Amino acid sequence: MARRQLPPLNALRAFEAFGRHGRMTLAAEELCVTHGAVSRQIRQLEEHLGVALTEGPRSRLRMTEAGLKLAQALSPAFDQIEAAVPRPAEAGPRPLVVSCMPTFAMKWLIPRLPGFQAAHPEVPVRVAESNGPFDFKGDGIDLAIRMRWPGDQDYQDSTAVPFMRHYHGPVMAPELAARGVADFQSVCAAPRLQTRTYPQSWSEWIRDTGAEGLPAASREQEFDHFFYMLEAAAAGMGVAVAPWAFAQRDLDSGRLVAPLGFAFSQTLIVALTPRENASEQALLFRDWLLAEGASTPHPPEALAPPAPDASFAPTTRSRALS
Incomplete structure (x- = not known):
């Protein structure tokens, strides 16, 4: 061999x-x-x-x-x-299993988890990164975090509670912006970065900005996940349309810039729990997500969201975005 x-x-x-x-x-x-x-x-x-x-x-x-x-x-x-690695039987309290979109887990959820653990040391949390369908009982999941698009139908076994508004916009390396990629036409004409899991990100951003159409790009490149696409943007390989929640930390550190700001979207980030027999720990974590979502700042360049209405009421369906 x-x-x-x-x-x-x-x-x-x-x-x-x-x-x-x-x-x-x-x-x-x-x-x-x-x-x-x-x-x-x-x-x-x-x-x-x-x-x-x-x-x-x-x-x-x-x-x-x-x-x-x-x-x-x-x-x-x-x-x-x-x-594939075998695991011994768990000792101590069973962890709360949270199924979460990979990039959202890395960029938003995990950096905030120490606060939850400090407040509730008796509730161990395990984050299971996933962007696809799930089954609470079959997959051993207590709570799931997903994106919910307008018009999505209901999961019959889930209760979904929105905890964050969704903004999205083009992000790029500071060096690329310094070379003049800073207005609508140049941003759209620059090398365009996309993900395989959500190729409609650019067309949905165009819709939410109110622009008439999406100009052609000089070239396009696709990545498997949002976090690779964001790294490609930080490396100066092109422009990516990213959710504010995914890009905020890189924008704060200066690795990325957003010269056009962020557009408000009707999409919501929701916490899903079982419709029946949700655990006390899952509901506790859901309430913590609501508080953390409320304290997360809106992007400074974005227009204020509309007043709360029925579109922000608890619903029961979500779609994945990784």
């Missing part, structure tokens, strides 16, 4: 974590190592491969095109390994 020609696995693991989070510090927190250890592992991987996987200043490090390609292959491979 031929010997596998694999790079050091610890280095691959460090790079995959950096690829998902987009920041060395968050990758280091996940792996329980120092920022320097992750940096050394990635540098070791680059030296082993003879290819640059990252570029830019240390404060705004981003992946190269080769790095994005490798990261997109590593994440599903590590997901398969994690799913």
Whole structure:
């Protein structure tokens, strides 16, 4: 049997974590190592491969095109390994299992989880990243977070409570904006980044801005997930239309800019719990999401949302967005 020609696995693991989070510090927190250890592992991987996987200043490090390609292959491979690893019977209280869209989990939910755990240390939480259909009982899920589009039909076994308004808009690297990609025509004409899971992001943004149509782009490139698309945008590869909740942290840090601001959408971010026999822990977490959603600032460039009405009342259907 031929010997596998694999790079050091610890280095691959460090790079995959950096690829998902987009920041060395968050990758280091996940792996329980120092920022320097992750940096050394990635540098070791680059030296082993003879290819640059990252570029830019240390404060705004981003992946190269080769790095994005490798990261997109590593994440599903590590997901398969994690799913196949046998686990011993759980000791102690059963964790509250929250099914959540991957990028929303990384960019919005997980950074806020320490606050919930500090307030409720007796309720361990496990985030299961998913952007597809789910079954509460069959999948062992207590609560799910999804996007709800206007006109979506009901899940018969779910109660959905909206906890955040949805804004979306074009984001890009500061360097790209500095080169003059800052008005409607130049933003639409720039290289266009999209995701396989939600290719209609640009057309829906055009609809919500009230523009008559979407001008042609110089080229288009598709990624498997929103977090890879955002990394590509931060790397200067083009312009992506992203939800405010997904991009806020990168905008605050300066990795991304949004020269056209964000448009208000009728889409809602909702928490779904079982229609019958929802656990007390799930309802507690849902109430915490409502409070966190209410305290999340609206994008400064966006118009104020309309007054609450029936469209923001609890409903019972959602769609995935990863």
